[in-house]
Amino acid sequence: MTTVTAAVARELGAPLSVQQLELDDLRANEARVRMVAGGICHTDAIVRDGIYPTPLPAVLGHEGAGLVETVGESVTSVRPGDHVVLSAAYCAACNECQAGRMAYCENLFAQDFGGSRTDGTTAFTTADGTRISSHFFGQSSFSTYSNVVESSLVRIDPSVPLEVMAPLGCGMQTGAGSVLNELRPPAGSSIAVSGVGAVGMAAVMAARVAGCTTIVAIDLHDSRLELAKELGATHVVNAAAGTVVDELMSITGGQGVNYALDTTAIPGVLAGLIGALSIRGTLALVGAAAPGTTAEFEIGASLVKGWTFKTIIQGSSVPQQFIPRLVELWKQGRFPFDKLVRTYKLDDINAGFADSASGAVIKPVVVF
Ligand SMILES: [Zn+2]
Ligand SMILES: [Zn+2]
Numbered sequence: 001m002t003t004v005t006a007a008v009a010r011e012l013g014a015p016l017s018v019q020q021l022e023l024d025d026l027r028a029n030e031a032r033v034r035m036v037a038g039g040i041c042h043t044d045a046i047v048r049d050g051i052y053p054t055p056l057p058a059v060l061g062h063e064g065a066g067l068v069e070t071v072g073e074s075v076t077s078v079r080p081g082d083h084v085v086l087s088a089a090y091c092a093a094c095n096e097c098q099a100g101r102m103a104y105c106e107n108l109f110a111q112d113f114g115g116s117r118t119d120g121t122t123a124f125t126t127a128d129g130t131r132i133s134s135h136f137f138g139q140s141s142f143s144t145y146s147n148v149v150e151s152s153l154v155r156i157d158p159s160v161p162l163e164v165m166a167p168l169g170c171g172m173q174t175g176a177g178s179v180l181n182e183l184r185p186p187a188g189s190s191i192a193v194s195g196v197g198a199v200g201m202a203a204v205m206a207a208r209v210a211g212c213t214t215i216v217a218i219d220l221h222d223s224r225l226e227l228a229k230e231l232g233a234t235h236v237v238n239a240a241a242g243t244v245v246d247e248l249m250s251i252t253g254g255q256g257v258n259y260a261l262d263t264t265a266i267p268g269v270l271a272g273l274i275g276a277l278s279i280r281g282t283l284a285l286v287g288a289a290a291p292g293t294t295a296e297f298e299i300g301a302s303l304v305k306g307w308t309f310k311t312i313i314q315g316s317s318v319p320q321q322f323i324p325r326l327v328e329l330w331k332q333g334r335f336p337f338d339k340l341v342r343t344y345k346l347d348d349i350n351a352g353f354a355d356s357a358s359g360a361v362i363k364p365v366v367v368f
Pocket of ligand 2: 042043044062170171233
């Protein structure tokens with residue numbers, strides 16, 4: 001047992017409370033990580049609010065970055081002293097994992113949202129023995145120390161600052177991977193990114209890396225659109241005017257965009273984007289909506305376009321391969337996601353959640 005300081009989601013919708021907890025002993029497939037930083041992601045907020053059913057109270061956090069202190073006896077991919085970024089956990093044994101599609105692990109829910117180890121135990125308890133859900137995305141990184149499963153551990157170049165790298169584990173990987181791993185736009189193609197929060201900004205930067213020559217950022221906040229231009233958007237559209245489809249058609253000379261990536265998961269936004277797709281265009285959804293949400297698509301006139309709709313999880317990444325590549329792109333100045341980050345102390349974590357919800361900050365990061 002080790003005493004740690006963690007931010008605990010105690011009740012649905014309520015602010016997190018920063019308190020001391022007991023962390024149990026390491027299991028064979030885990031590493032003890034001393035957390036240096038942890039990004040705040042939209043998924044933390046929706047779990048806190050009960051939209052996904054991880055049992056509360058829980059230690060959330062799924063964009064950790066830190067130093068490996070000790071490793072369990074079966075861990076082979078990291079050693080004490082390694083610098084690691086933490087990503088989503090996967091089982092490594094199901095059909096999808098065996099095929100290298102870890103983002104679509106058949107056991108994703110148990111691995112990432114179950115609130116416990118797969119044997120049912122939790123790593124955290126209060127001093128009086130109350131069970132606190134752990135292993136959120138295999139890591140529960142809103143804690144000074146955590147017992148992290150091996151599949152969540154990504155060893156990175158020790159020369160880069162960990163407090164900057166934290167968001168690579170979820171938001172940056174999701175946005176960049178959706179473009180570079182899944183959509184794979186050819187150089188010279190066009191893409192629209194709807195909603196330029198952290199995931200959308202990562203997609204804009206990745207579209208520039210991929211050589212897209214028309215990159216349209218769509219959002220309601222002019223400040224975000226300005227930043228999107230700095231990061232690679234060739235055009236911006238403020239959706240408040242209600243003319244998104246017309247503007248996309250005009251920007252592409254009436255052709256429509258080859259790719260549209262939606263991070264908003266708003267049914268009307270998705271339905272609208274179909275009207276702005278080119279022939280053989282692809283619309284991809286990466287945003288999370290509440291279970292049961294439906295969207296309506298025009299399927300009459302659009303039939304002849306031969307278009308595709310797909311959903312993408314975690315940028316279809318193998319984190320251990322993709323995140324080190326993003327680190328290299330960052331080092332070369334081609335993926336400058338540090339421009340999205342504002343840091344907070346653990347005691348101020350609720351301010352980070354509030355600034356993310358209001359749109360004031362794109363990527364809040366807690367620094368321990
Ligand atoms: Zn699996
Ligand atoms: Zn996330």
